[in-house]
Amino acid sequence: MAAYGIQYVVFDWYMGPPGNTVYLDHALQAYLCAPERADVKFSLLWANHSRFPASLADWDGLVRYWSANYFPRPEFLKIDGHPVVFVFSADMLEAQAKTFGQTTQSLLARAQSIVQAAGGQSVQFIAGTGASAPFISATAKAEGYSGFSAYNYQQGPADMHMSHSYAELDQGYRAQWQLFAQKADLPLIVPATSGWDKRPWGGTTADRQHDNSESSPEQFRQHLQAARARMDSGPWQSWKYAVICCWNEYGEGSFIEPTEQGRFQYLEQVKAVFGGGAQR
Template structure:
């Protein structure tokens, strides 16, 4: 357990002074936030009343020699929908020079899912102005992978494709309830909004032209609310198939036709194959991602915000009584060697990339992740490393860095 400057400053500071937004800062460090650590009605039906993903964290076991599981959170198994719990997260993030949380945000055809962390936790935290927030619409299929069995195909609970009527409803909710907040992240004065699976959005809308029209209607809502425009970001990964096609679509053309403003990544493994099982090296993953990063803007035709991933270990989402053998997600290689020092090296590399990218007027970095505990990629302090990963962010991106 680490005893360090960040922990001490949090303990001594109380609630930090409020700030409106961080556009004056040279760098914007935005950590993805996965909100499945509070009770949700859908999870109550699927897993039993009161279930949260903390259960998988507690149940995790080492699956091979040298495998470090379970991970034990330094702060305990907190309820993220409690504003007091979220105030602790905000204080730690702010002291570590994290500018914003990008919430993995879910809304399906039958309505919202996992809103408690944001709407009950963050938005009711009295220090929320210290760390801004934004939305990444996580419009992927939701399967029952909590946990997943090796030999049984996962059950599709909520399809990711939504109708135009649903998109209209959810964007109205976003503009009214989120963009109106002083602490919402803006890029050049425009609220930042990201979509996780762009091709799935296009499929749901019924094609590129209809998707472009739906996005234009979204922009019109944003302008009517008093903003200059929307900053529309796309997470670029996966097979881009459109209706009636069997070949991969030209992603550069698709991004242009949808009037995307910028692109980024969610996690490194989307761009690199983990070659060794049961364990692959963090440095190999970092090197493979840097190859992708080097040409992303040119290939995509849009500004690319770099990503740094803290690690990868999806084994907690695998049924712990099943043999751990290489198969489909989550039976995947575990990334090892992701020490705080190597994470810091990756941050410095990303900072250099930002400095060397004149097309990026806003120097924004996405980080995976604040709390993907069951995918082995989290910044929250644990009992092994304490605040060490947060310290690395502060060392690289703090005001005195």
């Protein structure tokens, strides 16, 4: 990763029942054993698409786990000195909080208190959402979020049907970036993608043509160039960070990790566009 210009990696991160345990963290544990890890920071994409947390005790335990095991590490990604945590779905967090009488605002404020009581810096929570979400320009900052991003998008061009080619998927991403630029009062960590093809996992049942959204290396490079231009466009963007979906999501056809077939072609595009020192 470091050799091709990637400065941080965001690991999917899961906690839940039974026993409110961490699971599917084998990639993160491997990273923490790697002697070269200082060259590539890490952050967490909290995969909150479940019925967890179901109580304040669950939430407190989750935040304390982050605070004890990740935030103090020198490799943990920080922006302006504050650890960064991506929330997969801001909508899902709000809905789950309501099941035990809380709100996103109350939970994020409680998290900051827990982290600061342990001697840490407050957390930059990044809301995973689309640019059309109603709270983008209304309440996200008040709820305690510091910025926006997304795991991925599925839409094509302006009419927002599922993309049927990478060209359409690229147009959909660019439309999202533009909407954030127009509506958001918080920074965007620019989401980008190498494509979509869920056929290894049985295909996209809602629209089979969506699985034609894989990129060529040249298309991917053009997509990254557009992302970098958006990052540099200011002044709405105070952070110059991007996140690419994904390193190795082979089940959904979204990957840049070297393969026997493609070799290093996708990483070469990343290096060509972001190798000059921008955050990525």
